[in-house]
Amino acid sequence: MASSTRYRYSQKTKDIGEAKNFSWEYPVPDNEFWNSLDFFIGRNFLKCFSEDEIQRMPLDSTLSKMGKLELLLQLLEEKLSAENAAAAPQTLHDVNYDVWDQLLLGKCTMQWQLGLYADAEKTIRTLLDHRNDKTNLSYGHSLSALLDIQGKYAEAEETEIPVQLWLDERLGKDSPQALGARRTIAHAIWKQGAARQAEAKELFAEVMNLISGMSGGQYAVYQEEQREITEKMLADLEKCGAPTQPVT
Secondary structure, eight states, rough: OOOOEEEEEETBOOOGGGGGTTTOOOOOOOOOGGGGGGGHHHHHHTSOOOHHHHHHOOTTTTTTTHHHHHHHHHHHHHHHHHHHHHHTSSHHHOOOOOOHHHHHHHHHHHHHHHHHHHHHHHHHHHHHTSSSSSSSSSSHHHHHHHHHHHHHHHHHOOOHHHHHHHHHHHTTTTTTHHHHHHHHHHHHTTOOOOHHHHHHHHHHHHHHHHHHTTTTTGGGGGGGHHHHHHHHHHHHHTTOOOOOOOOO
């Protein structure tokens, strides 16, 4: 990448220091095309392509947000088709699992953001069912959020619980991912009816307590964002809203 290019990470242009080294961070160009899209959209797309491929892309900054997402999905599907053809007669999954995995994640991200929830659920289930490392539950986290947004609350709760325990052990209870898992569970519990709202509130309180303890820790840079996300979700629920959640 050209040294003159400016980049942003998950906290926009804020200096996040050593947090840049976390696996979920990625340098997304700070320009007119990418700045109208959420960070994770750029990250999940750009990881699929080389610098030369990106430089040749028709990334038109005048497109609407939906137009950009449609273009990104088209580019991902074109590359996936080309990679599948190059791998034949074997499957891309068998020839280059990492490329297959990243391309399908990018595809799922665009489907989700375009509101193609059933398609996104099918894609994420493919990733989950055919993952090389069966102990890795990260795609279960995305599946749970997709189930939740489609109103499949009981299934979302059931799917997310083992993911939350796995994230607690792998990254820590105060990691952004583990906090997100607890929010998904709390949201799904709340939406199952008034009888469970007290249970959901207790889980939201646990999340806020964990966020308060992030100060000075390895995830401190995410503290403000996590507090804002949690407070907004709870406020939306109390107003009978149902906020969407991104692929992480």
